[in-house]
């Protein structure tokens with residue numbers, strides 16, 4: 001490996017990070033295993049109440065190894081109530097099939113942004129990464145004044161410029177092959193296919209900020225290519241979904257090895273924001289008709305998706321997966337991370 005390090009941004013022994021995966025897959029055990037293997041672990045704060053986040057933050061600080069925290073930036077704009085109601089009717093048969101609840105009224109919230117920033121200012125971590133756009137400069141500055149390096153997730157050179165202008169210390173460059181939500185600042189933008197290495201090169205051409213690349217990694221050669229393209233480190237999500245320490249639901253895990261799933265696609269049908277998932281029945285039935293509206297659609301389908309996971313129904317669950325999903329293996333996260341560094 002030639003002593004490659006991820007300094008100065010992540011300061012881990014290996015230039016590899018466990019991407020933040022909110023909603024269950026990222027666990028303290030996964031973070032500990034990745035850190036022990038020399039990688040850097042991101043703890044997702046997304047979807048957590050302020051109280052739960054406070055508990056997880058305290059536990060992570062107590063556990064010792066350096067880690068990062070990932071926050072969802074609040075979204076502006078609310079879905080028109082009639083669009084919400086029409087979509088609620090369209091997906092009612094899905095909920096009825098599972099006995100799940102569909103909230104009657106749209107719910108817009110900021111994912112407890114203020115409280116989470118205040119907790120991070122009071123109990124700082126080395127790295128805070130942001131996704132879904134940029135917050136007020138004052139929030140970035142407050143996190144930096146507390147001692148954190150702040151990273152913005154960007155998906156285009158234009159977003160990279162805006163993030164640099166806002167004063168961040170580095171960028172997570174997320175390619176469209178990435179599993180889970182796309183970090184695009186504009187959720188209505190059509191997500192077109194591109195190799196992550198090409199997005200990294202395009203971003204590196206407009207900024208000198210240090211870059212972490214993410215999206216579509218399927219093995220050590222991809223890691224090597226992303227570093228060669230200009231990334232200081234590479235973050236992987238999908239390849240850790242089947243790790244023994246991950247909190248991925250059994251239904252999601254089973255789908256990742258089910259030959260009935262043959263491709264991934266970007267859809268906003270589950271949450272109102274584009275995300276890459278295994279193409280399943282819900283995405284096929286509702287992908288074309290779904291309105292945009294995050295987090296309202298996230299809340300609308302939440303109980304439906306939770307119930308689908310419990311009932312073992314992969315066709316009504318958001319099966320987040322990047323294009324490298326076939327290479328995800330059921331092994332310890334430490335082994336996965338060490339092997340990913342093998343071509344460096």
Ligand SMILES: Cc1cc2nc3c(=O)[nH]c(=O)nc-3n(C[C@H](O)[C@H](O)[C@H](O)COP(=O)(O)O)c2cc1C
Pocket residue numbers: 019020021022023025044045046070130131153174177178179180181214215216217235236237238239320321322323324
């Ligand atoms: C299940 C899942 C959950 C995710 N949750 C988050 C999140 O909370 N915050 C975030 O910034 N990115 C999230 N992502 C995106 C990852 O951080 C990362 O960009 C992506 O996993 C990289 O692509 P890959 O999955 O092909 O490795 C998630 C991805 C997955 C697969």
